[in-house]
Amino acid sequence: MATTTLYEFANPVRFERIAARVFPVALAAAGLLGAVGLYFALFNSPADYQQGDTVRIMYVHVPAAWMAMFCYSAMAVSSTAGFIWKHPLADVAAKETAPIGAAFTFLALFTGSLWGKPMWGAWWAWDARLTSVLILFFLYLGYMALWRAVPDKTRAAKLAAILAIVGFVNIPIIKFSVDWWNSLHQPASVLRAGGPSIHPDMLTPLFLMIGAYVFAYVALLLASMRNELTARRLARMENAGVHAPASVVER
Amino acid sequence: MSGFLAVIARDVRLAFRAGGGALQAAAFFALTIVLFALAVGPDLTLMSEIAAPVLWTAALLATLISLEQIYRPDREDGSLDVLAETNGLLALTALAKAIAHWISTGLLLTAATPVLALLLNIEGDALWPLLLSLLIGAPGLSLIGSFAAALTAALPRAGLLIAIIVSPLYAPILIFGAGAASAGAAGDPQYSANLALLGASSLFAAIFSPLASAAALRFNLD
Amino acid sequence: MSPKKQQRLILFGGIFLAAAAAVALTLFALRGSITYFYTPSELAALGETPSSPIRLGGLVADGSVAYAKAETGDVVSFTIEDGGSDVRVHFAGLLPDLFREGQGVVVQGRMTGARVMTADNVLAKHDENYMPKEVADALKEQGVWKEDETGS
Numbered sequence: 374m375a376t377t378t379l380y381e382f383a384n385p386v387r388f389e390r391i392a393a394r395v396f397p398v399a400l401a402a403a404g405l406l407g408a409v410g411l412y413f414a415l416f417n418s419p420a421d422y423q424q425g426d427t428v429r430i431m432y433v434h435v436p437a438a439w440m441a442m443f444c445y446s447a448m449a450v451s452s453t454a455g456f457i458w459k460h461p462l463a464d465v466a467a468k469e470t471a472p473i474g475a476a477f478t479f480l481a482l483f484t485g486s487l488w489g490k491p492m493w494g495a496w497w498a499w500d501a502r503l504t505s506v507l508i509l510f511f512l513y514l515g516y517m518a519l520w521r522a523v524p525d526k527t528r529a530a531k532l533a534a535i536l537a538i539v540g541f542v543n544i545p546i547i548k549f550s551v552d553w554w555n556s557l558h559q560p561a562s563v564l565r566a567g568g569p570s571i572h573p574d575m576l577t578p579l580f581l582m583i584g585a586y587v588f589a590y591v592a593l594l595l596a597s598m599r600n601e602l603t604a605r606r607l608a609r610m611e612n613a614g615v616h617a618p619a620s621v622v623e624r
Numbered sequence: 625m626s627g628f629l630a631v632i633a634r635d636v637r638l639a640f641r642a643g644g645g646a647l648q649a650a651a652f653f654a655l656t657i658v659l660f661a662l663a664v665g666p667d668l669t670l671m672s673e674i675a676a677p678v679l680w681t682a683a684l685l686a687t688l689i690s691l692e693q694i695y696r697p698d699r700e701d702g703s704l705d706v707l708a709e710t711n712g713l714l715a716l717t718a719l720a721k722a723i724a725h726w727i728s729t730g731l732l733l734t735a736a737t738p739v740l741a742l743l744l745n746i747e748g749d750a751l752w753p754l755l756l757s758l759l760i761g762a763p764g765l766s767l768i769g770s771f772a773a774a775l776t777a778a779l780p781r782a783g784l785l786i787a788i789i790v791s792p793l794y795a796p797i798l799i800f801g802a803g804a805a806s807a808g809a810a811g812d813p814q815y816s817a818n819l820a821l822l823g824a825s826s827l828f829a830a831i832f833s834p835l836a837s838a839a840a841l842r843f844n845l846d
Numbered sequence: 847m848s849p850k851k852q853q854r855l856i857l858f859g860g861i862f863l864a865a866a867a868a869v870a871l872t873l874f875a876l877r878g879s880i881t882y883f884y885t886p887s888e889l890a891a892l893g894e895t896p897s898s899p900i901r902l903g904g905l906v907a908d909g910s911v912a913y914a915k916a917e918t919g920d921v922v923s924f925t926i927e928d929g930g931s932d933v934r935v936h937f938a939g940l941l942p943d944l945f946r947e948g949q950g951v952v953v954q955g956r957m958t959g960a961r962v963m964t965a966d967n968v969l970a971k972h973d974e975n976y977m978p979k980e981v982a983d984a985l986k987e988q989g990v991w992k993e994d995e996t997g998s
Contacts, residue, residue, distance in 0.1 A: 419978030423944060428976060493969045494942030504795070511792035518788045522779055531843040532775050536789065539771065539836050542828075543792075553876060557952055562974040572977035673898060713853045810898050820875035827868035831861050 385602050388462055392595045399595065403588035410581030418578050430488040432578050435563075436586040438481035441509060442544055444474025444590065448516070449541040452534035462598075464530035467537060468520055469597040473590055475513035482506060493557060501550035502558035505543060512540040526605070627711045628720045635694075635724030645690035646728040653686035653733050657740050668745045675744035676754055676805035683733050683758060684765060684798055690729050691769040691786050694721055695777035699844065704777070708845060718837035719830075722770040723763075730762030746809070753808020753815060757822060761801035764826030767833040768793050774837035778844040796825045883952045886961075887930030895957045902935075902963060903952040903971065904928040911947060926951065937965040944970035 414432035421428035448470045455463035486496045523529035551560045563569045639646040660678050664671055698704040711717050741751055772790040776782035804818035883903035910925035921938045935953050955965035
């Protein structure tokens with residue numbers, strides 16, 4: 374099969390070795406940062422002067438929203454890399470980033486909704502920021518659906534890469550939606566001209582949580598990339614007439 | 625240039641022939657509007673308030689169901705290979721096919737709008753913003769849609785997949801198109817801003833769609 | 847020139863023109879500013895009172911909040927201002943936690959007269975500043991507090 378030969382050029386052995394070593398470290402870092410971050414977020418940070426304790430949703434919501442955009446950007450970058458340099462690992466990284474990014478996007482929408490009800494007075498509002506993030510969620514779904522629909526993995530990688538790159542146009546729209554339009558959502562608090570407008574005591578748990586989310590992404594990505602590579606090797610072996618033990622196939 | 629026009633002429637002819645998608649899309653457009661009007665009931669004030677968004681959504685759905693016809697039949701009978709080999713730049717061929725799709729669906733739907741608008745209680749001055757927004761926005765629908773069609777050209781049953789891929793990309797056109805039509809009908813000053821953003825969205829689609837479609841088609845040819 | 851080269855020239859020329867036009871249209875639109883809501887001044891500048899439902903954003907004027915008992919339930923009234931104009935809003939329903947005098951809000955409803963509105967929905971807008979209460983109080987005492995929230 375023409376599709377399998379391409380994958381043999383990559384060096385999954387070296388990736389396996391590195392991934393096996395990085396994965397536990399990333400997982401531990403995510404757990405540790407998450408635990409410390411949550412302690413600060415829930416017990417050791419001040420309540421907001423206006424929002425009171427409800428502000429603590431921020432420590433779950435903001436990192437999730439950032440990761441939603443970060444994952445899409447990572448997906449677009451590795452899609453571009455896979456497209457130009459034809460490195461299959463880049464395609465696998467893009468493919469496996471999508472469900473993680475979709476999960477982060479869902480988390481951002483869900484926690485935002487929980488935050489919006491007490492503060493704004495509505496679970497949902499069709500303003501520019503909320504709408505563009507919802508569209509991001511559907512872009513992830515479309516990307517994943519395309520991967521699933523195309524049987525030939527090499528072709529699926531190319532087509533999905535084109536879709537990911539086209540969909541990237543939404544990322545700057547999300548980022549600047551609060552500046553371009555009069556929206557209900559507040560403008561940027563951390564990445565803005567003139568420095569963060571969040572009190573330092575609240576920035577500590579925020580950054581800890583962002584660190585936890587990033588490491589969680591790395592750990593999840595490595596785990597699912599290893600799964601994908603194993604599944605492909607298995608499929609290749611079966612094509613070659615080698616049959617894996619039934620217990621492995623059942624997975 | 626003659627190859628470009630020939631592709632448009634051929635696709636438009638095919639679309640209007642028996643079994644072509646053009647009249648089906650127009651019928652679907654009319655039926656969606658009638659069904660919606662039946663669901664809303666006899667409240668004519670409510671009807672005219674939601675008419676522009678309803679009409680725009682119906683136009684979007686009618687465009688969407690006809691997208692599968694753009695590339696898949698051509699790929700199956702091999703004429704896409706011939707076009708890619710002999711008709712110069714693939715991106716220009718893709719642009720020609722998107723224009724042909726707009727003529728056979730978008731333009732047809734726009735032409736049918738004045739009659740269907742009566743069913744939704746849109747009259748007189750409110751009609752012009754609606755027609756103008758459709759004229760500016762419908763080419764964008766065909767351009768973006770033809771990109772999704774190019775992505776899925778090699779798949780046998782891609783209808784639902786096209787819908788999933790293309791819906792988020794359609795969001796700006798729908799928002800600004802329906803927004804312009806509503807604002808224009810209400811005499812709202814945001815009319816021109818909505819129209820401008822609608823035009824920018826269609827132009828942007830005209831830039832990326834031929835290039836991205838050509839790239840996708842190249843991987844779908846063999 | 848070979849036909850392919852000529853086509854490429856047309857393609858890139860077309861892309862350049864389309865991109866320039868798209869940017870120009872976007873800049874034009876952003877100057878006119880598409881808004882999620884109107885402010886009272888923008889509403890006043892419209893001249894006529896819109897008949898369709900609108901969203902209106904601004905600050906709740908100090909001392910303007912009044913509660914009244916009605917047969918259909920409690921009604922709260924308040925004035926929304928933006929420095930240029932103001933609109934009186936009547937609302938029967940639950941107010942969000944952040945609703946208070948001086949706070950930015952977005953209300954949704956119909957105009958029932960010139961500068962009078964019946965709201966179906968009141969949303970509170972909050973700014974991008976997060977700080978503990980003590981810090982906010984200290985800043986206010988020092989007089990460096992910036993009251994720049996006009997909901998824009």
